[in-house]
Amino acid sequence: xxxxxxxxxxxxxxxxxxxxxxxxxxxxxxxxxxxxxxxxxxxxxxxxxxxxxxxxxxxxxxxxxxxxxxxxxxxxxx
Numbered sequence: 001x002x003x004x005x006x007x008x009x010x011x012x013x014x015x016x017x018x019x020x021x022x023x024x025x026x027x028x029x030x031x032x033x034x035x036x037x038x039x040x041x042x043x044x045x046x047x048x049x050x051x052x053x054x055x056x057x058x059x060x061x062x063x064x065x066x067x068x069x070x071x072x073x074x075x076x077x078x
Contacts, residue, residue, distance in 0.1 A: 002042045009033065009048040014055035022060045030056055030067055 013033060017025035033056065036049050057064045 002039060002045050005036050006045055006048045009052040013052045014059065017056050017059040022063055025056065026060045026063050026067065030060060030064060034071060
């Protein structure tokens with residue numbers, strides 16, 4: 001359900017990154033969050049993603065750069 005995904009992004013993603021630490025946050029949280037972008041018709045979910053990604057990436061640190069680079073390349077190809 002997209003409401004559950006939005007609630008996760010809004011209220012839990014950053015906290016879980018703190019709990020799991022940078023490596024697990026990258027492997028589990030960030031990779032899972034990116035799948036939320038597959039729902040192309042839900043603009044509210046996309047907004048929640050981009051609001052949450054700032055906190056998540058800041059907690060993961062430079063380990064997130066390779067994932068973010070691939071994500072940005074995907075957007076530029078559409």
